[in-house]
Amino acid sequence: MLTGFLGVGKTSVIIELLKQKPEHETWAILVNEFGELGIDGSLFAANCSEEHGVFIQEIAGGCMCCSAALMLPVALNQLLKRSKPDRLIIEPSGIGHPKQVVKALTSGHYQGVLDLKAVITVLDARQLSDPRYLENDIYQQQLQVADLLLANKSELYSDTDFENLKRLRESNSKLGTVELLVTRNAALRYEQFAVTTASKSIAKPEFSAIQTQSNPLALGLASKQAEASVPKASPINSVGYMEQESQHDGVKSNSWRFDKRYVFDSQQITELLTKTASLRLKAVIITQTGLLSLNRINDELSQNVHPMMTPRSASEPQSESKIEFLVENTQSLMLNTQQLLACRIEQADED
DSSP: OEEOOTTSOHHHHHHHHHTTOOTTOOEEEEEEESSSSOHHHHHHHTTOOGGGTEEEEEEESSOTTTTTTTHHHHHHHHHHHHHOOSEEEEEOOTTSOHHHHHHHHTSGGGBTTEEEOOOEEEEOGGGGGOHHHHTOHHHHHHHHTOSEEEEOOGGGOOHHHHHHHHHHHHTOHHHHHSEEEEOSTTOOOHHHHOOOOSOTTSSSOOOSSEEEOSOHHHHHHHHTSOOSOOOOOOOOOTTSEEEEEEEETTEEEEEEEEETTEEEOHHHHHHHHHTSOOSEEEEEEEETTEEEEEEEETTEEEEEEEOOOOOSSTTSGGGEEEEEEEEETTOOOOOOHHHHHTTEEEEOOOO
16 A cells, blocks of 8 residues: 655656566555546546556545545455456555555455555655644544655755654654655656565565455455446546536635546646646646646646557547646635646547
8 A cells, every 4th residue: 555645746756666566466555535537547648558467446525434435345345356466556545544554454354455564654854844634634644654764866855854854763763664765756666565574563674565465255245345337437427628616625626627528738728727826736638749737736837649550439538628626615716627628739630
């Protein structure tokens, strides 16, 4: 399991690992997003496919152990049954409760099916100087469950940030025994995470993942725990786009979906979205240059262009563009659909 607060780079870490996946292994990824749209799943899909042994399942619309708790066993069981993976990687929401997720994964029907290895906590040491993070209960939980600390984005650290990271480990007896890896731009080697361990309590843990045992009976029992289906996103209407708004835990989500007929100008859409004030921006957008991904938090923007992979069906991630902003409940987002449509450069013919 990879946990960590909003904006620390969990998704980038997983994408880097996907590039290094051994060809003979099958991986499954369960990703939970606070917002209503499964944007991370689209990013993973841009870097892998089921044909290459990677299966993806999303849980959107809140923390997988709270507002979306009922969907955790359903989504997990479906993913295990569909993929029968050698390795399962779980990415909880950045504001999810990791202790409850660990409890769910190590109890009940999953005993004998899943072998929980190390929990990796990804952090950005620049946050350690801000009391808003250090005094946050979820942030503290993420530190407490860590079997390995991954200090990401170190190319942006100051001397003070490195000193705060050192002080954090010295002031916490548990963290002092946990292995620390420092990375730049999530540039990781798979071998750093694939160290074999005999016990989860050993300080030098295995790759933060869950591995399924080859036990058809146990897997069958787990799959019967929840036979309902994970709700799928509503089909986009005939116009080709739709807007959604929702609220969870004091945070409001404003989101848009556009089907593949809407191709956007990468420069125009980037300028429009990045100048719109919000707590968080996440987007995957079909543009003339490829699949554009935008991720902004605390005025720090990361953006990438991924090659477009031809989706096999309209339900696959790259068949549409997704844009989502998180704002405080009392805040109004200064953006509307017409502004977004003005950034469109063409409307391609449907297949």
